Amino acid sequence: MKLAVVSLNSIWEDKQANLEEVKRIVQSLRQKAEYVIFxxxxxxxxxxxxxxxxxxxxxxxSIRAIQKLAKEHQINIVFGLMISKDDNKYNSCVAIDNKGEIAGHYEKIHLFSYSGEDKLISSGDQVKSLSWKGGWGLSICFDLRFPELYQELSKENLILINIANWPKTRVTHWRxxxxxxxxxxxxxxxxxxRTGVDQNGLEYExxxxxxxxxxxxxxxxxILDKVKIFDLNLDEAIQYRRSFPIKKDRRNGIYNIFYS
Known part of the structure; x- marks a missing residue:
């Protein structure tokens, strides 16, 4: 499967300018990738x-614009967006399939209290996956520091993704x-x-x-400008799990005691 990742230099709070850049990138990927992640x-x-x-x-x-783009170019798109539901605001990951339909969405569970994110928006409380080829587990930025989430996601998914704004000062942690x-x-x-420098003066590598x-x-x-294209062979994950079945040795009952 061919998958593109985009190191976008998002322009601060300028949805229209960033949308135009997303459109340009998606157009450049026609017939080069099945999936693109921002x-x-x-x-x-x-x-x-x-x-x-x-x-x-x-x-x-914004979701409607990405739906139109995905359908027009027959590509599956994952992107990040702040959404509102009732009176709550969420940091979300939204997935649109190549028919222009919403394939799934995830609200960030672990909010970054160091930056005050937890004071301003609500945290999600549901682990979310996509039924795309191989199964995709969704996560956002700070979630990466909480391995329990990925143990749950990887039960059914061969692909785990994290979309982020992770500063250069901690990029070694990221990798x-x-x-x-x-x-x-x-x-x-x-x-x-992402890349560039944001309005808070944070630099991204x-x-x-x-x-x-x-x-x-x-x-x-x-490699195309801000884009890297990868060709993943999902059989590698399937065969490796069969030959080295470490998940069967997890003591889930013990962990539930620790985290209750």
């Missing part, structure tokens, strides 16, 4: 204090944790991070990458 808060950057950026999930102009999540879950671990189920950092088959 970073956390794709169209605004990690702006948590401006809650007016949130869009009603059932009536979102190390992605590698660890791949190894301990015997899954492809895909991390998609180009660091989007993919690790194999045995923990090898994969090389892209093609």
């Amino acid at each position: 970073p956390e808060m794709t169209l605004t950057g990690f702006s948590m204090s401006n809650l007016s950026l949130a869009e009603d999930f059932k009536n979102s102009n 190390t944790l992605l590698n660890a999540r791949a190894i301990e879950n015997q899954s492809f671990m895909i991390g998609v991070n 180009e660091s989007s990458c993919v690790f194999s189920p045995i923990g090898e950092k994969l090389e892209p088959s093609e």
